[in-house]
Amino acid sequence: MKAVFITEPGEPDVLQLGEVARPEPGPEELLVRIRASGVNRADVIQRRGSYPAPPGWPEDIPGLEYSGTVEAVGNGCSRFTVGDRVMGIVGGGGYAEYIAVHEGTAVGVPEGMSLEDAGAIPEVFMTAFDALFLQMGLAARETVLIHAVGSGVGTAAVQLARAWGVRTIGTSRTPEKLERASELGLDVGVVAGDADWAAKVLEETDGVGVDVILDLVGGPYVAANLRVLAERGRWIVVGVPGGAKAEIDLRRLMGKRASITGTVLRARPTADKVALAEAFAERVVPLLASGEARAVTDRTFPAVEAAAAHLRMESNLNFGKILLGWG
Numbered sequence: 001m002k003a004v005f006i007t008e009p010g011e012p013d014v015l016q017l018g019e020v021a022r023p024e025p026g027p028e029e030l031l032v033r034i035r036a037s038g039v040n041r042a043d044v045i046q047r048r049g050s051y052p053a054p055p056g057w058p059e060d061i062p063g064l065e066y067s068g069t070v071e072a073v074g075n076g077c078s079r080f081t082v083g084d085r086v087m088g089i090v091g092g093g094g095y096a097e098y099i100a101v102h103e104g105t106a107v108g109v110p111e112g113m114s115l116e117d118a119g120a121i122p123e124v125f126m127t128a129f130d131a132l133f134l135q136m137g138l139a140a141r142e143t144v145l146i147h148a149v150g151s152g153v154g155t156a157a158v159q160l161a162r163a164w165g166v167r168t169i170g171t172s173r174t175p176e177k178l179e180r181a182s183e184l185g186l187d188v189g190v191v192a193g194d195a196d197w198a199a200k201v202l203e204e205t206d207g208v209g210v211d212v213i214l215d216l217v218g219g220p221y222v223a224a225n226l227r228v229l230a231e232r233g234r235w236i237v238v239g240v241p242g243g244a245k246a247e248i249d250l251r252r253l254m255g256k257r258a259s260i261t262g263t264v265l266r267a268r269p270t271a272d273k274v275a276l277a278e279a280f281a282e283r284v285v286p287l288l289a290s291g292e293a294r295a296v297t298d299r300t301f302p303a304v305e306a307a308a309a310h311l312r313m314e315s316n317l318n319f320g321k322i323l324l325g326w327g
Helices: 041-047 121-133 152-163 175-183 197-204 220-229 248-258 270-283 285-290 303-314
Strands: 001-007 016-018 031-041 067-075 085-089 098-102 144-145 167-174 186-190 212-213 229-237 258-263 295-303 321-325
Touching: 001 197, 001 295, 001 303, 016 098, 016 303, 031 121, 031 303, 041 303, 067 098, 067 121, 067 212, 085 098, 085 121, 085 295, 098 270, 121 152, 121 212, 121 229, 121 270, 144 258, 152 167, 152 197, 152 212, 152 285, 175 186, 197 220, 212 220, 220 229, 220 248, 295 303
Parallel strands: 144 167, 144 212, 167 186, 212 229, 229 258, 295 321
Antiparallel strands: 001 016, 031 067, 031 098, 031 321, 067 085
16 A cells, blocks of 8 residues: 655655555454545654654554545454444554554544545544543633634634534634634634733633633743633643743642643543544534534645645644545
8 A cells, every 4th residue: 555654754855655565454443445634733743753653553654543434344343344434543654545443443424524524523623622621621601712723623623612602712823814713613813923912812801811721832822821811720731833841830820720731642542542532423523414513624635745735734824634635
């Protein structure tokens, strides 16, 4: 089969399309013929040599999500059969024509959704759902601040929050991305490049602050995040492209009786991913099936143009997901 390899750590041009043996499904595994592979920041960091794959996943084939059709099933599989359309998250190896995955981590693609659109769903919608609702307990009538709202996770978070009756405030350095996010249901857009974006957030919350912060930026926003966090607020760090280190005023955190949580999906045990897939299928897939939430795709590149896809992501020009297509 064809796969995109990292030939050595470096710039996007180290990504090359080559041949590798097709995997065989083991017990309780599905062999999936991939139609679309999502491109994520983690792939970029792995390509640079700073984010190795977890044990058991390919070290040189990036890719954390897929959509496609079941090609074969291993012993013990009972949920899916050959020909079923599925999507899901993986620890690596998603930039390939085929992948073997644990059946329990796969989620059925809703009827009426194209496989290309499905490729834009797993990583961003599962991350947003897990972080906001399973971990932070975000509830109706609360207010959430979503940083990098034009990103894949950001656009997913806006839609899920809207569906659950949550008020949303989103930041972006690009006013055009805020306008597009408003079409997805964003209530308030804040230009993060402004000198004091935190003041705007506080103004929009009558000085109370936000109940939950979905932090997709990291270091540069730490001080302002603490400033806009409400009493007993919850702050979850999902990504740190802006920087992994910052100074924090712990007394202020203590005074607000607030909490900060960090999270990742990639390195979690299979059992955790199975539980997430089950909750996602029950609570989020119906929203996708009804059209209340939808995939947001920026651009789909042929797999042979994986380097161009990474350049697109590193430019920060994308709104929503960047995909690799496998025909």
